[in-house]
Amino acid sequence: MSSQLAIEAEVAALIVEALHLETSADQIDPEAPLFGEGLGLDSIDALEIALAISRRYGFQLRSDDERNGQIFASLRNLSAHIEKHRQH
Amino acid sequence: MLEGTPTAPLTSRAAGAVMFRRGAEPVTCGRFLADVAALAARLPDRPYALGLCADRYNALVSFAAVVSRGQVMLLSSDRSSRRRREIAADYPDLYVLADTGEDPSWEAPPDAVRVAPAAPAGAIGPNPRIPLGQVAAIGFTSGSTGVPGAHPKPWGALVAAAEAAGERFNLNHPDGQETTVVATVPPQHMYGFETTMVLPLHAATASHAGPHFFPVEVAEALHAAPGRRVLVTTPLQMRALLGSGQPMPKLQAVISATAPLEASLAEAVERAWQAPVLEIYGATEMGSIASRRTVEGPLWRLYRSVGLRRRTEDVVAAEVAGLPEPVPLADAVELEGEECFRLLGRRTDIVKLGGKRASLARLNALLNGIEGVQDGVFVVPEDLDRNPAARLAVYAVAPARSAEAILAALRQQVDPVFLPRAVTLVPALPRDSVGKLPQQALAALRRQLAGTA
Structure with missing residues (x-):
């Protein structure tokens, strides 16, 4: 597993907290898929993550934003998307 | 069609009535019928169609075209290739209807009929009559449920449910102005299918095409809708929408289904958005059968088209207008007179x-x-x-x-x-x-x- 960048560690902690995951945040591989094979999240989880992101970073996720499938493809992609759009 | 076969029209809306909103663009009933006729004319001559359109308007045009050809629409909100293979194994002579969609990771099968309605504003198509007994759609309960399988929906059952819902939710106003329905549930899930596909055909509503998954999208679509607005959603999405703090326009109602709604969430939403929060009770097998306003208490009121009968000590079955057989409920219920019931909780296996x-x-x-x-x-x-x-x-x-x-x-x-x-x-x-x-x-x-x- 490749190592987490600072923002990735922060987003990993946010995901673990929002979804009450039993995985520890530093165990999330930044390049593994969040849904399906990787963490095995589902579409309800996507909504919970979106809510946590809007509270922490002050912006809203959208379906037509770039490519949603890509944003949620991995912790790395999601974190990069947050870096680009965060308001605080 | 046999003479004397009871039928109902595809739609009871007037040609000029707004039936859909694609972004800011209203689509009238007449133009919708023109889109339906154009698609129906190029459908293959096969008994089953699997509708995989992501755009809600494309999904409705697909459904209407399939029904007007006397074929059956298979409803699956799961567009994965695995689910497609499972359905194709049971319906080997099906064909697929798809649109390009916004999800690049999803690829339509190469032989899918592409749905891209293009009737000009002002066009008017024919309004076919459909036999009430014709199976119009089949809903699926997933393979892991206790009652796996396919649940056929005769046209008469769909029309009766839409009329009952139109009445229950007060959607037909004397001024003729339609209510815009913004939904966060997919059009192929039975709840979304009833409220955003069948409802605009037989009640004065206009569905919004979407996509509406994330809170900001839902709020924007509602703000953009002229006149009366109803939000059709689920407890999870309602909670996310409330939590996002998006300002909401004036709503006629918020409708929730698919999971029990906590009274505290219903109260918070009613307070924040100044609109009644109504819950629908239903299941894929029987469709929507009852509703309640959550903050008013635990009593559910049946739709006019539905009756409940106790079959055994544990099992109550719904007699639904248009369905050939009574449908046992997945929950334990206590009957309260002819029109009402209380939920006692799910039967433990489900x-x-x-x-x-x-x-x-x-x-x-x-x-x-x-x-x-x-x-x-x-x-x-x-x-x-x-x-x-x-x-x-x-x-x-x-x-x-x-x-x-x-x-x-x-x-x-x-x-x-x-x-x-x-x-x-x-x-x-x-x-x-x-x-x-x-x-x-x-x-x-x-x-x-x-x-x-």
């Missing part, structure tokens, strides 16, 4: 998550069928109905296998929402002398594991 149901017995059978699993059980957390983050857990006795391997094996067979969030390997399950797993013994095991973890 677990509900994300608008889907599964049978615990079936999930346990899958778990115990995994190579190397000597014994195993799915456990339902007590807060499953209240906590959106709550998921099932698994305890398994499998000395030669890892928790990850068991999870991977389950993933092959179980819908993602029912996958256990944690698989805990234990030396033995606390079965009693006849091999049963008492709830108290499981709870004790859970406490013990939590204490030693």
Whole structure:
């Protein structure tokens, strides 16, 4: 597993907290898929993550934003998307 | 069509009535019918169509064209190739209807009929009459539910339910002005199908094409809608929308279904958005059958088109207008007169998550069928109905296998929402002398594991 960048560690902690995951945040591989094979999240989880992101970073996720499938493809992609759009 | 066969028109709306909103663009009933006729003319001559359109308007044009050709629409909100193969195995002579969609990771099968309605504004198509007994659609309950299978919807049942819902939710106003319906549920899920596909055909509503998944999209679509607005959603999405703090325009109502709605959430939404929060009770097998305003208490009022009869001490069945057979409810209920009932909770085998149901017995059978699993059980957390983050857990006795391997094996067979969030390997399950797993013994095991973890 490749190592987490600072923002990735922060987003990993946010995901673990929002979804009450039993995985520890530093165990999330930044390049593994969040849904399906990787963490095995589902579409309800996507909504919970979106809510946590809007509270922490002050912006809203959208379906037509770039490519949603890509944003949620991995912790790395999601974190990069947050870096680009965060308001605080 | 045989003479004397009872029929109902595809739509009872006037040609100039607004039936859909694609972004800011209104689509009239007449133009919709022109789109339907154009698509119907190029459909293959096969009995079943699998509708996989992501755009809600494309999904409705597909459904209407299929029905007007006397064919059956297969409804699946799961667009994965695995689910497609499963359905095709049961309906080998089906064809697929698809649009390009916004999801680049999804590819339509190469031989799919592409749906791209292009009738100009002002066009008017014919309004065909459909036999009431003709099966218009088939809804599916997933393979992991206790009652797996296909549930045919005769045209008459769909029309009766739409008319009853139009009446119940006061959607037909004397001024003729339609109500815009913004929905966060997919058009192929029975609840979304009824409220955003069939409803605009037979009640004065205009569905919004979407997409509406994230809170900001829902709020923007509602703000953009002229006149009356209704939000059709689920408790989870309602909670996310409220939590996002998006300002909301004036709403006629918020309608919720697919999972029990906590009274406290309903109260908070009513306060924040100044609109009544109404809940629909239904299931894929029978469609919507009753509603209530959550803050007013636990009594559900049946639609005019539905009656309930007790069959056995445990089982109550719904007699639904247009359906050939009574449908047993998945929940235990207490009847209150002819028109009302109370829910007493789900019959214990059924677990509900994300608008889907599964049978615990079936999930346990899958778990115990995994190579190397000597014994195993799915456990339902007590807060499953209240906590959106709550998921099932698994305890398994499998000395030669890892928790990850068991999870991977389950993933092959179980819908993602029912996958256990944690698989805990234990030396033995606390079965009693006849091999049963008492709830108290499981709870004790859970406490013990939590204490030693």
